[in-house]
Amino acid sequence: MKDNPKDPENLYSTWTFPKVTICFLLLIFFSYISYSLKFLHPYLCTQQSQSLNFQSQFSIPQSDPNPPTSQEPKTNISHIVFGIAASADLWHHRKNYIKLWWRPDQMRGHVWLDQPVKTDPKSDDNLLPPFKISGDTSGFKYTNPKGHHSAIRISRIVSESFRVGMKNVRWFVLGDDDTVFVAENLVRVLQKYDHNQFYYIGGSSESHLQNIKFSYNMAYGGGGIAISYSLAKALEKMQDGCIQRYPGLYGSDDRLQACMAEIGVPLTREKGFHQFDVYGSLFGLLAAHPIAPLVSLHHLDVVEPIFPDMDRIHALQRLEAPTKLDSAGLAQQSICYDINRSWTISVSWGYAVQIFQGISSAREMELPLRTFLNWYKRADHTAYTFNTASVNRHACQVPFVYYLSNAFYDTSTNQTITEYVQHQTRMPECNWKMANPSRIHKVHVHKSSDPHLWDKVLMPRGEIVAGYSDQIARRKAPWSLK
Numbered sequence: 001m002k003d004n005p006k007d008p009e010n011l012y013s014t015w016t017f018p019k020v021t022i023c024f025l026l027l028i029f030f031s032y033i034s035y036s037l038k039f040l041h042p043y044l045c046t047q048q049s050q051s052l053n054f055q056s057q058f059s060i061p062q063s064d065p066n067p068p069t070s071q072e073p074k075t076n077i078s079h080i081v082f083g084i085a086a087s088a089d090l091w092h093h094r095k096n097y098i099k100l101w102w103r104p105d106q107m108r109g110h111v112w113l114d115q116p117v118k119t120d121p122k123s124d125d126n127l128l129p130p131f132k133i134s135g136d137t138s139g140f141k142y143t144n145p146k147g148h149h150s151a152i153r154i155s156r157i158v159s160e161s162f163r164v165g166m167k168n169v170r171w172f173v174l175g176d177d178d179t180v181f182v183a184e185n186l187v188r189v190l191q192k193y194d195h196n197q198f199y200y201i202g203g204s205s206e207s208h209l210q211n212i213k214f215s216y217n218m219a220y221g222g223g224g225i226a227i228s229y230s231l232a233k234a235l236e237k238m239q240d241g242c243i244q245r246y247p248g249l250y251g252s253d254d255r256l257q258a259c260m261a262e263i264g265v266p267l268t269r270e271k272g273f274h275q276f277d278v279y280g281s282l283f284g285l286l287a288a289h290p291i292a293p294l295v296s297l298h299h300l301d302v303v304e305p306i307f308p309d310m311d312r313i314h315a316l317q318r319l320e321a322p323t324k325l326d327s328a329g330l331a332q333q334s335i336c337y338d339i340n341r342s343w344t345i346s347v348s349w350g351y352a353v354q355i356f357q358g359i360s361s362a363r364e365m366e367l368p369l370r371t372f373l374n375w376y377k378r379a380d381h382t383a384y385t386f387n388t389a390s391v392n393r394h395a396c397q398v399p400f401v402y403y404l405s406n407a408f409y410d411t412s413t414n415q416t417i418t419e420y421v422q423h424q425t426r427m428p429e430c431n432w433k434m435a436n437p438s439r440i441h442k443v444h445v446h447k448s449s450d451p452h453l454w455d456k457v458l459m460p461r462g463e464i465v466a467g468y469s470d471q472i473a474r475r476k477a478p479w480s481l482k
Helices: 008-057 091-101 150-155 157-164 185-189 208-213 229-244 252-263 281-289 312-317 318-328
Strands: 082-086 109-112 130-135 171-176 200-202 224-229 268-271 278-280 333-338 343-348 351-355 373-374 400-410 414-421 442-447 479-481
Touching: 008 278, 082 157, 082 185, 091 312, 109 157, 130 208, 150 252, 150 400, 157 229, 171 229, 171 400, 185 318, 224 229, 229 351, 278 414, 281 343, 281 351, 312 442, 318 400
Parallel strands: 082 109, 082 171, 109 130, 200 268
Antiparallel strands: 171 224, 200 224, 278 373, 333 343, 343 351, 351 400, 400 414, 414 442, 442 479
């Protein structure tokens, strides 16, 4: 009977007991799961609710299905208020730099002086901005042994300009009395940014050591600083208290940046703002300008005149003609090759043309030649914040240079024509098996203007066609050599 599966005794001993045990274990398991879910259920719902609330708070704003028909007009020169830092001691000379770019019928702003200056009603001083005398800063502590207390006065120009209470202001732009602005390019740069947000815009020093000493996060005032209206409003409320916390800083720029750090606004760098912390000739920097609108020039009393055989003011005046014709293209570099003659040609539009014997890569040509010394007057190529190229000591490898002599608009072709004349330097006789550029005394560059050049994300460096050559390696740009 033991082998009979239907035997009740066998069924109880081999099947019933294990089944009861398994059922008992399953009952315990499901009871535990049920209890756990019941305990955790409120927590899970709360967490889900918090997650949804978080996503709702930081969700990407959706576009308005019924946007307003009228849009805010683009920023123009009337939306900018300039604050120019000046001193009475240097005003008689430095005011001539301001006359080069200031337009009294279009621009707004003030020259902020430490004390009144005499004006001659018979002179052209009416072409200058109106004067303001800076507020008293004698109550502010200044402890830097190498600087000057006037740095506090200059650092407050934005706040004082804000308190003037001008209407319809979007930007406050700071500069020195030896700063020259290209106003059209300044507007082009500021049009990229929302003036309703906090923006602190400018450039660093060309000197690596200067940036280490002060800060890579600091905009240098001589090269120009642009501050949005919203940020200026916030700055005005706290700047005087902020300045009191930094008596040991050297200048006005670092005090301003210290307050920006407290507000929490970083520097937005624009390559066209030029502090020019260098000595010597700016030729190398202007002949290989970065792909960015040329916004400002500074330290014009320190560097050599930008054109040879001229004083500083007259040299800068020479840039007026190409600036009026096509400010967007001013000092923009293009590179081309005359294959037949084995020449490399570099055009810095509106400034200079260089012809190099031999074929050099664009990567080499875009490096500024070190025609200048660093701010500490040392010929140290590691002292700059950008790559540079040495000036070749071999006389036969020095480029032939042609400086701007004239610029006008050709109505028959709807193009600008700029004329460049060879700089009179004695070139040696070089027995090279290639054509000698010395026979070329004048270069004409024909260019189609493009006022919307910088509206594009990236500007191609350009297509150049040389009129004296049949075979040219071309790069995309709207101009040609003839």
